Amino acid sequence: MFWRKLTFMLLAAMLLCGAGSAGVGYAADEISRLVLSKNEVTLEIGDSVDLTATAVYVSGKTEDVKYTTEWTSQDANVATAYAGRITAKAEGTTTVTATYMGKSVLVAVTVTKKVKALTLNKQSLNVLIDDATPAQLTLTAYYSDGKSEEVTTKADWSIDNAAIATVINGQVKGLASGTGMITAKYGSQSTTVPVNVEIAHRLEPSKSQVSLLVGGDETVTLRAIYPDGSDNPDVAAKAEWSSDNPAVADALKGKIKAYGAGTATITAKYGTKTATITVDVDTTQKLEATKQNIFLHVGESADIGLTATYANGNGTPADVADKAVWSSDKESVAYYSKGKIYAAASGEAVITAKYGNKSVQIRVDVEVPRSLDIVPSYLTMKSGTTENVKVNATFAGATAAEDITSKVEWSSDNEEIAFAQNGAIAAYKAGSATITAKYGGKSATIVVDVDVPQSLTADVTNVAIPVGGAKQVTLSAVYPGSNSANENVTQKATWTSSAPTVASVRQGLITGVTTGAATVTATYGGRSVTIPVSVGVLQTLTVDKQKLVMSNGQSNTVTLTATYADGTTKNVREQATWTSGSVNVAEVNQGTITAKGAGKTTISATFDGKTVTIAVEVDQATTLSVDPRLLILTVNESAEIKLTATDSAGNSSKVTNDAEWTSSNIKVADVANGRVTGLTNGRATITAKYGGKSITIPVEVGIVTKLEADKRYASIKSNTTTQVTLTATFADGRTLDVTSTADWKTSNYKVADVSKGLITGRAYGKATVTARYNDKSVSIPVDVDTLKYLKTDVVQLVMNKGETKQVTATATYMDGSEQNVTKPALWTTSRLLVADVKDGVIKATGSGKATIYVTYGGKKTPIVVTVR
Template sequence: MKFSRSKWLSFVFIFILATQTLAAGIAYAADEISKLVLNKNEIILQVGDTANLTATAIYVSGATETATVKADWSSGTADIASVYAGVVTAKKEGKAVITATYMGKTEIVNVTVTKKVKSLTKDKQSLDLRLDATYQLNIKAYYDDGTSEDVTSKADYTIDASSVVSVTNGLVRGQSPGSANVTIKYMNQSLTLPVDVEVVRRIDAKKSQVSLLTNGTEKVELIATYPDGTTSDVSEKAVWTTDKEKVADAIKGTIKGYGVGRATLTASYGTKSTTITVDVDNALKLDLNTQNLLLKKDATGTLTLTATYADASTEAEKTKDVSALAEWTSEDTDIVEVSGGKLIARSIGETVISAKYGEKTVKVIVDVEVPRRLVVDEDTLSLKTGDEHALTLRATYADGTTEIVTDRAEWTVDNDSVAYVTKGTVKTYKAGGVNVTATYGGKTTTTKVEVDIPTLIKPSKKIVNLQIGGSDQLKLTAIYKDGREEDVTGKAEWTTSSKEIAEVRSGDITGIDTGTATITAKYGTRTAVVQVSVGVLKSLTISQEKLVMKKGDAVTLTATALYTDETSKDATSDVIWTSSNPKAASVDAGKVKALASGEATLTAQLDTKTVTISVQVDMASDLTANVSSLVFDLNETRSIVLTATDSLGATRTVTNEAEWKTSSSTVATVAKGVVTPVARGKATIIAAYGGKSVTIPVEVGVIQALEADTTYISTKSGSHVQVKLTATLSDGTTKDVTSSATWKVSSYKLGTVSDGLFTATSSGKTTLTASFGGKTVSIPVEIDTLKYLKTDVVKVELREGKSAEVEALATYTDGSEFDVTKPALWTSSNILVADVKDGIIKATGKGTAKITVSYSNMKTTVVVTVTK
């Protein structure tokens, strides 16, 4: 029996399918499903709307699997709500039950389908209530089938200030003075109702400033003025606050002083407030018995603080010693400690003592043995090796007294290999220089010590000129501070900058090769240098410095070389001659030929010396135009006259002979000096003749400035903002170019613009750009920009199966606030612990989940903990 190829392939396919089915059956058998969880158990839809359901299988082992597509979905009433792969579609008004089945587990979802709400209306656009007054709203819904219904009791009501008003089934009650917004929502439609309760036009205190003694009181009237013009004392009804509760506070309009100082009280009633300044036991001025105090270390001192008051009964001033009542501080307690005005000097130094009483503070400087001046008896010393010398240090204090502090000062040297110092006595070890520093009371002074150091060393020659092989013996003399001189030629250290050019031994210099070198002699800390030249060319000169020639002329130049030994010779044939512009002028062995109009630089080079000569052939020495700039508008022309001056000083008009160019032919063109405008803008006219050129800036109808009447736009979706654009022309006049300018919005999804009228279409940030006459103005735009997003709670604890309602409040940059609980997007980090919809959190299982609220590009979170 033979198998065909197709039968054989079919057999293999059946075998593989059977193997996979068997393996799958074994896997499922080994991991039994525990339960099936749906993301929602109840849905409310309007006709035509859809909703997505998801199914998650949880196995006995703890593993999970997304089973939305694998599950069997069915609707008990498909004509009301149908379902396919978890997607529920609302067909008509009514109720339906959606069933999901997977691996023997079944879950249901109750679906309510309502008619689609087209719009909502309210019978009042705003309310103005008195305290405890009520008003019954009438809310009506209009459906897309043309019917309507009173939904006052069915609608949801939210309030942005629940302490001001309350709403129950549309009945609005005024609870406390203030303003609130009531948001009315039914299905997919919402309305906003502004409510004012007991709103006053203004409140005024009978006294704006009160002065009290400690524990004194005073009753202040607070007058509220209502919109109808009536007034009332609301001091006992208002909310009183203070910025300094330890100084003064108020209860029901009675102000009481508690402590020394100044406080600001704020009285608020409804949306209005006013302030009262309260001074308690406040002194006019504070005085210390001294402004500067000098103490010795470990000594004590006393400061007295006097407060001056205004005596209201006698209208005179009185004083009081408040040293014990003041707050005393020291900027540095390591130097001076202070308590109740009593001072203890702890260490040498200077600090500031402050005394504070009430709102006033005075300060005094305390000096503890701080020298104003520190002087050493010698600024410089010249010693020999092995010498000792004692220095004397004196300190002068603020009171003018002086004392010797040599033994108390700190002495240091910057090079102890040269000298050492102990209590002002300097001992030298070897030749060199050192700085001896004395420090006392924060002051320092320095003495410069020189050991066996001459004032200077002087060579017998500073410049030596030699030929190759020649030599010269120098003498080096050291001159000391005391005037004595010493030949230190053999003692000094001699070096050369180039052994290939010159050598030196004990001052004897020998020329090795052509060039220059520097010979350095060093003795102690002093150095001297000698410049050496060996067979060096000193200078190169040319017979003429400048040539002015005509085409066809010829001139012969002569080069002369001068050497360091003062000898000279004709070096014309030895020089290397070059021309920077051989087309204008050539040079050969000193002979120069003028070939064409232009300029050239001739270079003569011999050894390291170079000389340059400028050559002009038929060149203008100056070129001028009759105008320095041109400013005109379209449809006009201007003429430029060009004058050239030659090297002999003669002038002539070369307008027609010059070469004319324009930097922008799209703005202006030029021919033989006549400038013709083409378009608005700026250009530069260039005229060239005889190696010279002039430039004339040209402006054709140039816009100098472009300004918008606003620099920033903050608006909301659906709003319109008109921007006016003004152009300033080059002559200083202005005109409205709003309709002539080119307008653009950087993000077309956020808004549109036409003739400066900007229409916001979506939330976000963009830029409005206007262009005219080469100028551009950019205006930043913010639409529906939030300042922050917050929820009324940040943590929720629930038992499994329970639910909680959370509100989300959005605050915009203009300060307005809106309840966005419904329009916001609510998501759960773990729907097996907590599910959420429109702020309603349902606990589905034990654990912790994070609820995220998103609205207008901002997010905030609520942590949910679920227990059994």
């Protein structure tokens, strides 16, 4: 209590004296009222709550005075209050008073037991809408003292979906189908329970499809089946109804009403389930026109009727001509108006009537023939003659064809061959023409062949002749319907050559002009025959050697043979054009190939448009081999590698000095003309290249396989030395003393030091000496001043107070030598008031027993002293 008052006084002093001008101004103001953040508090035992206190002055100013307000509790056993914090102590009620500058405010405090847990009597809840007996939840609280209490009416109840249900004091009343979560809160704890309000397992409408006329309606029921098997025969009034096409049909509380022709899908939603109903309005099952095809003359009209049979009707067709939408794809030919179809101009049109979801088409012919036929359909004529043909037309509704030869429009695609007028066709010259007759938008054609044979053949299929040679070709024609023998038309035909500079032709006589190929064509009566012609044409060009393996400076002459289309052959080596892919490797002159340098190239010979090639290899190796295949060297040591090349002919030769030599690491090993020199410790790869091939040789320089010391352990005295010799074994088995070149290190230079294998003892202790050479290392444990024994000349003394005695300490080393260590040894006493010691001199200082210890070189020896 004293400290609390003292704190209060200090805070008041700070506010009055040190809080600045604002605090001084407030203190001088007259207070109007004191306002607390809460006037009623409910806490569980052990919990606290912080309140704020605000002073409102007459001047209108406000100030936070929580810490300067005096807080008192009517019953501190129930709750305490200090600086605005109220702390619950025990179950009960009390009043906390906050007083500042004469103004007091009361806070009602209720302290309840600590709630550890809450439980509900149900894990889930299923509720009906407007149930006469609402569902009741019971809430039980379990306190920290182990007791429990039913707190249903004391708790705070809430639901996250207030649209489906209400909850008051645990009583749940269903409002609409749906799901939610009820929360009960009491004290610092809360618990939840899920609630389902008339959640159906499925919905079943009384009809899944409804057909209506515009303006009609129909009521359907909606059956809800619940998970427990129960059902509600009609929840249509409770469901939510919607339509995907309200312009056609909509629904409310199960009543479906039709507004316009078409289809719509009505959806009923009840809780989490939905059901759909398909609605057809004015759905036409069948739409029929009284006529499907109409033939009219220009200016005429025809009656047309349109009936519809509805899907929801009694099957009686209804006249819907005035309700339908009529259209024509060619209004200028025919159109619909008030139950009639009118013909406006010659041609064809399609009238379409559309009603609801159906449509029907009526085809209208206005003076248009169904078809035109020319009789005969094909004519074979001689030039200078005339033939008459007839044109028949078939019209709609007519049983017989009508001769309209004089009415049609005639044309010919080649009037120089044949011409038509009023059904008379005149032939002028050999060839084919197509005669066309047009009438009423229709047309018919007839093919006329004038002096055209059925087939045209030559007595040869191809011709091969030398330059200056000739070949006579005979051309025969066969006419249709002719029983006579083939007619020789060689002199009548037109002969042409695709390349007159290669082959010329006159009345079937083909003459070779220059070497090459051409095509000769014979044309007669619209028919033609083509004959391939070869004049001195080279068929193949071959060489007697396709590959040459040569040495530098060697020459070789090849034979080049040309084979012609007429079967003759000729050595054209000197006439051909020769080229080399690389003159640095091989040169060629009129078929003589000379090797000039190592490598590969291709020699080409070209003659009369054809080319052959010869592969040439000069000083090329098929394989390379080395001896040795592995080199192991020491630093500054050299060795030679011998390189052998074998060419594709199987010949072998030593090419060490001719090869190109490289090292992968010239710091480790270098190479020149096959001689390898080790430079530093390490590994390298030597590569030799020759004749387009390469081979590698691994090299090891100074690679140590084993490193050994002649001493595995060293025990020495201070200021003495011992020498260790280090031997390296290389990959080829050779050994070398590397004591002076190795890297020596000590783990503790204060105990032992080392230089080039010479170990020097410095002081008592243990150390490890490590020697490293290349990538190998060896370690040697070292003991300095390691003792075998430590003893004194006495082990027990009886002395009088004030008496002194000298004791001698002797050390025996591992090598058997002894040394007086009285002075350098460490002397200690267990009881200074009985006996003291220095450098082996023991002095009795008081009666009793003490133990004197001497320590040296890791050994310790006791001396028992009794002082009388």
